[in-house]
Amino acid sequence: MKTLLYIKASPRDDRSHSHATAKAFLSAYQQKNPQDKIITIDLFKESLPEFDNFAAESKYAIMHGREKTAEQVKKWSQIEKVIEKFKSADKYLISTPMWNFGIPYKLKQYIDIIVQPSYTFTVTDSGYKGLAGGKPICVIHARGGNYDDNSPMDFQKKYIDFILGFIGFTDIKTVVCQPTLVDEETVKKAQQAAINNAKSMAAAF
Ligand SMILES: Cc1cc2nc3c(=O)[nH]c(=O)nc-3n(C[C@H](O)[C@H](O)[C@H](O)COP(=O)(O)O)c2cc1C
Numbered sequence: 001m002k003t004l005l006y007i008k009a010s011p012r013d014d015r016s017h018s019h020a021t022a023k024a025f026l027s028a029y030q031q032k033n034p035q036d037k038i039i040t041i042d043l044f045k046e047s048l049p050e051f052d053n054f055a056a057e058s059k060y061a062i063m064h065g066r067e068k069t070a071e072q073v074k075k076w077s078q079i080e081k082v083i084e085k086f087k088s089a090d091k092y093l094i095s096t097p098m099w100n101f102g103i104p105y106k107l108k109q110y111i112d113i114i115v116q117p118s119y120t121f122t123v124t125d126s127g128y129k130g131l132a133g134g135k136p137i138c139v140i141h142a143r144g145g146n147y148d149d150n151s152p153m154d155f156q157k158k159y160i161d162f163i164l165g166f167i168g169f170t171d172i173k174t175v176v177c178q179p180t181l182v183d184e185e186t187v188k189k190a191q192q193a194a195i196n197n198a199k200s201m202a203a204a205f
Pocket of ligand 1 (some may be wrong): 010012016017018019058096097098099100101102120142143144145180181184
């Protein structure tokens with residue numbers, strides 16, 4: 001039995017295009033892999049630890065090989081819990097809206113928690129090395145407008161691809177649902193195309 005971790009980054013439920021696409025993915029995946037377990041992290045409902053002074057100082061303590069203070073150890077155990085949950089999955093699905101050309105702050109907070117030296121990346125003589133990769137991941141992006149891969153305004157997919165690559169993911173699959181803020185007919189077509197894409201991706205995931 002494998003575990004698929006679904007990370008939902010839109011606060012919207014039934015009206016979310018990224019989540020509707022993810023639901024189609026998960027249902028196709030579960031049909032093909034009934035024995036697998038799907039765990040959902042709904043980032044706007046989850047209470048994630050703040051990446052505050054104690055967390056940041058703990059990170060520097062790890063990087064500089066210093067002992068952590070008692071407060072830092074306490075804070076770090078909350079951070080570790082989130083990282084462990086992330087790392088224990090076998091496969092990943094992320095669904096995210098584009099917000100102000102990038103990603104919602106809750107997803108950024110989650111990334112700031114899980115991207116840590118000695119847990120998800122390390123530094124070697126030849127540079128950074130990701131420690132969390134080697135597993136399949138699919139990211140669903142929804143945007144109000146239309147952006148191609150070379151758009152200078154896209155800090156959503158470009159950033160997600162970069163940061164996932166940084167922690168070691170090499171097999172990053174993508175589904176884009178766009179444009180979602182135009183006339184009803186066009187949105188309907190875009191949503192259906194994304195769902196079809198997600199379903200065929202899930203069948204081979
Ligand atoms: C706070 C906020 C910021 C947004 N910024 C952008 C943006 O920069 N570019 C864009 O094309 N759409 C933007 N949108 C529109 C969303 O990307 C679009 O509605 C998308 O479908 C949201 O995903 P969801 O339907 O899964 O919630 C923004 C929406 C919100 C609420």
